[in-house]
Amino acid sequence: MRYFNVMILGPTQSPYEGGVFKLELFLPEEYPMAAPKALLSAPNPDDPLSENIAKHWKSNEAEAVET
Numbered sequence: 001m002r003y004f005n006v007m008i009l010g011p012t013q014s015p016y017e018g019g020v021f022k023l024e025l026f027l028p029e030e031y032p033m034a035a036p037k038a039l040l041s042a043p044n045p046d047d048p049l050s051e052n053i054a055k056h057w058k059s060n061e062a063e064a065v066e067t
Contacts, residue, residue, distance in 0.1 A: 008021045023038075
């Protein structure tokens with residue numbers, strides 16, 4: 001029970017309203033003494049969900065981060 005598929009709904013009255021954000025959560029064996037690691041802080045453009053975003057990231061990382 002260390003692997004979870006999570007869906008987060010965008011908060012109402014925000015730019016994310018109506019959005020559904022999916023993520024995978026892996027809890028390390030050391031949990032709760034060690035926090036889970038999120039790929040949001042270190043995306044992997046070589047294993048993307050979106051090819052277009054990965055290409056943007058590889059061609060201009062600073063602009064992709066800004067976007």
